[in-house]
Amino acid sequence: MTPTNDSAVKTPVAPVESALGGGDAVASPPPSRGHSRRRWAIRAEIALLAGPALLVFLTFVILPVIIAAYYGFFSWSGYGPATDFVGLRNYIVILQDDAFQSALRHNAIIVVLSLVIQGPIAIGLALLLNRKMKFQSSLRVLIFAPYVISEVVVGTGWSLILASNGALNGMLEKLGLEGLQQDWLSNPELAIWTLMAIITWKYIGFAVILFLAGLQGIPEEITEAAAIDGASYWQIQRRITLPLMGPTIRIWAFLSIIGSLQLFDLVYIVWGQYVAETAGTSTMATYMVSSGRNAGSYGYGNAVAVVIFLISLTVALLYQRFVLRRDTDGAVTGGSDN
Amino acid sequence: MSTTTLSRPSHRAEAPAKSIRRKPTFGIYFIALALVGTIITPIAYIIIGGFRSNAEITQDPAGFPNEWRVENYANVLGSDVFWREVLNSTIAAVATTLAVVVLGVMAAYVLARYQFKGRGALFSVFTAGLMFPMTVAITPLYILVRSLGLMNSLAGVIVPQVAFQLSITIIILVPFLRTIPRELEEAAFMDGCGRLKFFWRMVIPLSMPGVVTVGILAFIASWNSYMLPLFILNNEATYTLPLGVQAFASQYSVDTAKVLAFTSLSMIPALVFFSLFERRIVGGLTGAVKG
Numbered sequence: 001m002t003p004t005n006d007s008a009v010k011t012p013v014a015p016v017e018s019a020l021g022g023g024d025a026v027a028s029p030p031p032s033r034g035h036s037r038r039r040w041a042i043r044a045e046i047a048l049l050a051g052p053a054l055l056v057f058l059t060f061v062i063l064p065v066i067i068a069a070y071y072g073f074f075s076w077s078g079y080g081p082a083t084d085f086v087g088l089r090n091y092i093v094i095l096q097d098d099a100f101q102s103a104l105r106h107n108a109i110i111v112v113l114s115l116v117i118q119g120p121i122a123i124g125l126a127l128l129l130n131r132k133m134k135f136q137s138s139l140r141v142l143i144f145a146p147y148v149i150s151e152v153v154v155g156t157g158w159s160l161i162l163a164s165n166g167a168l169n170g171m172l173e174k175l176g177l178e179g180l181q182q183d184w185l186s187n188p189e190l191a192i193w194t195l196m197a198i199i200t201w202k203y204i205g206f207a208v209i210l211f212l213a214g215l216q217g218i219p220e221e222i223t224e225a226a227a228i229d230g231a232s233y234w235q236i237q238r239r240i241t242l243p244l245m246g247p248t249i250r251i252w253a254f255l256s257i258i259g260s261l262q263l264f265d266l267v268y269i270v271w272g273q274y275v276a277e278t279a280g281t282s283t284m285a286t287y288m289v290s291s292g293r294n295a296g297s298y299g300y301g302n303a304v305a306v307v308i309f310l311i312s313l314t315v316a317l318l319y320q321r322f323v324l325r326r327d328t329d330g331a332v333t334g335g336s337d338n
Numbered sequence: 339m340s341t342t343t344l345s346r347p348s349h350r351a352e353a354p355a356k357s358i359r360r361k362p363t364f365g366i367y368f369i370a371l372a373l374v375g376t377i378i379t380p381i382a383y384i385i386i387g388g389f390r391s392n393a394e395i396t397q398d399p400a401g402f403p404n405e406w407r408v409e410n411y412a413n414v415l416g417s418d419v420f421w422r423e424v425l426n427s428t429i430a431a432v433a434t435t436l437a438v439v440v441l442g443v444m445a446a447y448v449l450a451r452y453q454f455k456g457r458g459a460l461f462s463v464f465t466a467g468l469m470f471p472m473t474v475a476i477t478p479l480y481i482l483v484r485s486l487g488l489m490n491s492l493a494g495v496i497v498p499q500v501a502f503q504l505s506i507t508i509i510i511l512v513p514f515l516r517t518i519p520r521e522l523e524e525a526a527f528m529d530g531c532g533r534l535k536f537f538w539r540m541v542i543p544l545s546m547p548g549v550v551t552v553g554i555l556a557f558i559a560s561w562n563s564y565m566l567p568l569f570i571l572n573n574e575a576t577y578t579l580p581l582g583v584q585a586f587a588s589q590y591s592v593d594t595a596k597v598l599a600f601t602s603l604s605m606i607p608a609l610v611f612f613s614l615f616e617r618r619i620v621g622g623l624t625g626a627v628k629g
Contacts, residue, residue, distance in 0.1 A: 139374070
């Protein structure tokens, strides 16, 4: 939609501007000067309006990446100038560290499981909540509630619920299901699944709201026409709704992957830096904090940040190249009908 | 029931009657009920647990209170620490929201309504921010904030939060600003209204739905922000609520009931705020997904 909209917008705007410039020119003696003055005025407006946001953005979002790349080459305790240049040694240590490798593995598992678990459930729930039913809007609010609650609250609450003497095991005992009682948080075979359950509970609402938004973008006429032609509810969802939801699903998957690669808060709050490692839930980000800031090795921490950045960037670029590209193609060709 | 609901015109803009007209069945309501249970149970556990005593919780972790005690909540509400953290969180969230909205609308206006070389590149720069949540930047960000002398100050949290919130803000606002009719702009120019005047008089009021959406998202993000305050705020006097919850939870780790009371009080503002503006958020995301 974007490119066509632009070109549609561009054509009318050019005549307006030149007409205005021309109007100026009639009034003021040299036409070329009036025109260029107007161009400068527009440039000044652009700089005035976009400048502050761009400055803040570049300073606090982009510059840190450059800072990290610089300090990543030093062994540095965080105070005073960094003088102990170690070249690529930090990076070699990171890549050879078992703790980092298992953190990376956990991140990979979280990426895949988030997509596989949340995607289908969220699509189902979005279809459900898109139907007319009682309490529809209350349900929509409710499902988004966990997303709005802070990670600290979610983490604190869940760690009390899931502790070995916590509410979940207590409930199982009440139901006479003592056999199912588990050490949900510290059993290394179980902890990653516990983490996935918490992640799903916390973030599924975001996927559902996004999918609901996508569903509302599907023209009613299409599904109505299909219904008149005798297509069943499930046929319509499978053949029409889902394919049309494609772009939304792919954007969600992208955000989910990036979020999973950078997961920190929940793990750090529920497990803490030490337990996370033994329970098998550590992530690259918790590794970065525990081996960087908490160990007083800021050079090393910055190197880990660079590694996470490069991994995220590679994944993001590959995803855009091979998955999202279809959407831009679609937008260009599909949008031209508008 | 179905006939009356269906014949009544939908009054909700975002809930048009596009769902296939099929009577909701028992199964649907069953799934919905299970969903509600799954979402509510943990939240209810936190809130109800705050009304219990520690002895009760230890003895029967999953039960209801024998008697509903308010003393845990009263204790928290009567403590200076809690209110100081509420104040810090409020200052950070309000300042972040205002700054994000002002800077975001200005930049989005340029991206939506001006034609200039490098516009696409500028938009890509801002959208690239979406790829990198704060995690990657936190270590160098800490160094940057420290060298700016903003450690242990709310400003050290607010400014980076604004920067990181700009991406989603601009992505949501640009489609909103594009929908302002071109004719309106032309008419305003004909009447001798400059672009900047047009911006204040027309663009801001007309883009209010989008502005409210990004404002709410910024507020909630700031209210819940954990990693950045963890790095920047080391002095308890500057703690925001998330840090406070965590500090409280480790300080009173044996006093589970009190922790639960503190935790549930700290989540109320974001929940209230969100339920008031839920439609706006859905509406804003719809615009962003379609655009």
